[in-house]
Amino acid sequence: MIVGSRRSRRIWAVVTYATILFFLLFTTLPLVWLVLTSVKPETDIVTAAGVKYWPSSFTFEHYVNIWWQSGFAVLVLNSAKTTAMTILICLVAGSLGAYAFSRFRFPGRKEMLLGLLVVRMFPAVVKIIPLFIIMRGLGLLDSSFGLALAYSSFLLPLFVWIMKGFFDALPDDLEEAARIDGCTRLGAMVRIVLPLARNGLVATTVFVAIGAWNEFLFALMLTTSQGSRTWPVGLQLMIGEFQLPWGMLAAGGVISIIPVVVLFAFIQRVLVSGLTTGAVKG
């Protein structure tokens, strides 16, 4: 909050914009460099003398190469499949659970809610080894569904907590009124509460989607072939095994963050409204 004389106000406004400018450059310049690298010809990336900042010509060959020759398309498809399954699991199990936590009081409620928070503290490695053994036993190793289940182990608790916050924010009176009008509990939930919580459901789903799309560690351990391997693992293995050229690596990076940036733009309003009201629920 800027208060004080006009002169000190102006000084602080300048300081503020300078700070913001620094952070804008700090966050976006690496991304700009990534995009630039992805459209540079190979000779502009690996140069004999010095770094070439602006491409001498623009090319999309890296995109074509990584998408068609390196099988990135398959990896992206696998990731999309796994992400969709994770969303489905969280949406069904998570929203029902969050609704129950928000609207009913039952023995063990507090402990279970706290438990969902505590399990997020456990190291991924503690879970990864047993999940590997269990999935292998069930034949779910190297399958999109198995991976989606593993992702739910940390995304479902997150989903329940955030969604419970959104349900809590809706007044009980709405359901009371619906029930007085003869609605069953199911009817009140499906016809009144879920439509009203739509924005929250969308935002929370986007969080889960980004988390599943980006995940690296579980996928590295639990996938072993092209059949279910996700793009983060595939890209990292290409770098390690085939000495992936920087141009193709940059192109793969740009392709894979496009959905994230789009989804992020989609939820930024929820983020900002959460910021401006000063209430981060969940």
Next chain:
Amino acid sequence: MARSWDGGRQEVAVGPDRWNPFGRIAEFSERRHWAWFLLLPCVLIVALIVIYPTFYGITLSFREMRLTRPGLGTGFVGLKHYLAILQDGTFWLSVRNTLAYTSLAIVLELSLGLASALALNQRLPGLRFLGVVILLPWFLPNVVAGNMWALMLDPRLGVINDLLVRAGILDGYRAWFADPATALIAAVVVEAWHGFPFFTLLLLAALKGVPDELHQSAAVDGATVVDRFWHVTLPMLKMVIVAAVVLRVISIVNSPDLLLILTNGGPANSTMVLSLYAFQTAYRAFDFGYAGALSVVMLLLLMLFCFLYVRASNIMANS
């Protein structure tokens, strides 16, 4: 303000088509077990993929399990792995590295987060949109964030080397990740770039909760901007900072992702942290028993830290 748990009506008239499955479920929703029915899928999944594996993982640490040497069997070995950990030089090195890596990253992220949140909290035109852009790194995948910085820090083609040499700060290009003296610091910078918006987000939300009147009355009393920061803003942020630091420490200590991508623990184990060591023991050596013991020790150290940290901050708050 939810209605009482078993206070629902027991009987209700349902529509004419009694065999409609939704009608049946709707009828069931009036019974007292409805809440448990709603919880069932969630509880079942959490029990199956979180609670059971976690306990399984803990018991593994007391057993022998090497996928590469099935001849050893999977017998109970008691505290063997834990005793081995005490003698393990790599373990102690990774404890030291975890401490250095985490504390450096937290200090950097908290400073960046606080500075950006304070700037974004000013009521000046355009800040709302710009704030959104600043949050973006938090949502980007580790694999892209890591490799993007690896590209920029490359010893031969890296743009950062070029800029530093042009600015006269460096004499020649450096291999940041190949030199044990700089590898950890370079990785911390990448971690901070990726993670600082978490602090921005939480601190900005907390700053919105500081009433303007506090600032105005302090300014009327002649407090300078710096005074107001120390005596008005910071005390209001204390609890959020404490909570945000705990959450971020937990996630940094637990996730080896970025170091796995950037350095794989090298050179000469100079960036080997506990989570990475445990993961490599499982993923490369397939020694599940020892990896389990390492991750249990990591969990215990983390719990000890949280306990001491929360206590210390309570004492500081009360004094």
